[in-house]
Amino acid sequence: MTCGASINLRYPGSRYNFQLDMKPSGTSSSVSASSKLPDRVVIFDTTLRDGEQAPGCSMTTPEKLRLARKLEELGVDVMEAGFPIASEGDFEAVRAVSREVSTKVAALARATSKDIERAAEALANAKVPSRIHTFIATSDIHLRYKLKKSRQQVLDEAVAAVRLARKYVEDVEFSAEDGARTDPAYLIEVATAVVDAGASTVNIPDTVGYSVPDEFATIIRQVVEALNGRGIVSVHCHDDLGLSVANSLAAVQAGARQIECTINGIGERAGNCSLEEVVMAMKVRADRLPFTTGIRTESLYPTSQLLSSVIAFGPQPNKAIVGRNAFAHEAGIHQDGYLKERTTYEIIEPKTVGVPESKLVLGKHSGRHALKSRCEELGLVLSKEGLDEVYERFSVMADRKKGLLDEEIVALVREVAAKASPTQAA
Numbered sequence: 001m002t003c004g005a006s007i008n009l010r011y012p013g014s015r016y017n018f019q020l021d022m023k024p025s026g027t028s029s030s031v032s033a034s035s036k037l038p039d040r041v042v043i044f045d046t047t048l049r050d051g052e053q054a055p056g057c058s059m060t061t062p063e064k065l066r067l068a069r070k071l072e073e074l075g076v077d078v079m080e081a082g083f084p085i086a087s088e089g090d091f092e093a094v095r096a097v098s099r100e101v102s103t104k105v106a107a108l109a110r111a112t113s114k115d116i117e118r119a120a121e122a123l124a125n126a127k128v129p130s131r132i133h134t135f136i137a138t139s140d141i142h143l144r145y146k147l148k149k150s151r152q153q154v155l156d157e158a159v160a161a162v163r164l165a166r167k168y169v170e171d172v173e174f175s176a177e178d179g180a181r182t183d184p185a186y187l188i189e190v191a192t193a194v195v196d197a198g199a200s201t202v203n204i205p206d207t208v209g210y211s212v213p214d215e216f217a218t219i220i221r222q223v224v225e226a227l228n229g230r231g232i233v234s235v236h237c238h239d240d241l242g243l244s245v246a247n248s249l250a251a252v253q254a255g256a257r258q259i260e261c262t263i264n265g266i267g268e269r270a271g272n273c274s275l276e277e278v279v280m281a282m283k284v285r286a287d288r289l290p291f292t293t294g295i296r297t298e299s300l301y302p303t304s305q306l307l308s309s310v311i312a313f314g315p316q317p318n319k320a321i322v323g324r325n326a327f328a329h330e331a332g333i334h335q336d337g338y339l340k341e342r343t344t345y346e347i348i349e350p351k352t353v354g355v356p357e358s359k360l361v362l363g364k365h366s367g368r369h370a371l372k373s374r375c376e377e378l379g380l381v382l383s384k385e386g387l388d389e390v391y392e393r394f395s396v397m398a399d400r401k402k403g404l405l406d407e408e409i410v411a412l413v414r415e416v417a418a419k420a421s422p423t424q425a426a
């Protein structure tokens with residue numbers, strides 16, 4: 001069984017001179033912190049659990065292992081490897097991943113003893129101290145229609161679940177499912193009770209992706225204030241309204257210090273908060289979002305690519321950070337500006353996220369400057385007249401096609417050269 005401190009994060013270099021030590025003493029974690037919260041945000045990856053639950057995303061244990069190694073390379077703080085009670089496969093995957101990686105592994109469990117015992121069994125031989133993540137819904141809509149339980153019953157079960165989980169591991173996370181639609185006063189009551197029972201992380205999910213940023217930030221701020229430094233407040237946002245990243249960032253600004261997210265934003269329905277987007281927003285806009293993570297951003301694209309090769313689909317072409325077109329420029333004005341100075345149209349250098357290079361897609365919106373530059377890259381030197389001729393023919397072709405490949409450009413230049421000087425070209 002695992003042992004040691006549930007969370008022990010230090011931020012000696014923080015500009016707020018912050019130090020946070022959560023000791024696993026007694027039933028609650030003790031925290032010593034200055035009045036400011038740390039600027040380090042814990043990245044909890046749930047690609048292998050929430051992500052894997054989505055249609056087309058199921059993974060075998062060897063596939064989860066490959067991804068787990070990549071997530072470790074990426075530098076996530078916690079990886080949720082599965083829901084052990086859900087199936088034999090999930091149990092095996094959690095067991096295999098937790099045995100192999102040196103990153104903290106979390107296993108999901110409903111707030112029942114059977115689930116928690118199964119999760120503990122799957123984590124029993126973990127290489128490093130692991131986490132049990134237990135949850136129960138707290139919104140009235142879930143209590144009335146799904147659980148058919150009173151608020152008091154749910155509160156009691158949440159507390160009992162955390163107490164039981166703490167018998168197996170030092171690090172217990174509690175999630176108030178549908179937290180964003182829960183009566184805030186009751187949410188605070190539950191959050192306080194589970195921390196008293198020994199949870200070191202309290203997660204507030206926007207399970208159905210219903211919240212909007214200012215509203216979600218208000219909920220999170222209230223929970224953070226009520227806990228007063230006892231435990232880390234986490235968020236888990238779904239993307240049903242396309243707001244999961246915005247909601248997660250608003251929550252961090254309100255005091256949350258763990259974000260649950262997935263590679264490529266995969267997950268139930270419209271998916272979860274995208275890891276690459278939320279991490280890069282904090283990196284690129286550190287002026288407005290002064291928070292740090294342990295993510296090695298150059299591994300973002302390779303991790304996204306690996307995930308796409310394992311599941312049934314890749315990210316949409318225009319997906320931020322990792323989509324095929326995220327660093328492609330086609331409009332002539334953009335290409336011209338980009339060629340003069342990259343930052344005119346690019347806020348991230350592709351290599352920062354592990355993308356080999358920016359692409360100038362030569363299509364119908366491209367200008368002469370971009371065509372000339374691509375020809376030069378391909379080793380084709382053109383006279384002014386040659387470029388005029390090639391550009392004219394290129395424009396006709398580009399109008400019909402989605403974009404021209406390098407081979408097609410080479411063929412075009414050869415044709416024009418052959419026409420201009422038949423003997424030389426032959």
Ligand code: KIV
Nearest residue numbers: 135175177178205207
């Ligand atoms: O969306 C959700 O509420 C969840 C919980 C189990 C954390 O996935």
Ligand code: ZN
Nearest residue numbers: 050207236268
């Ligand atoms: Zn979820």
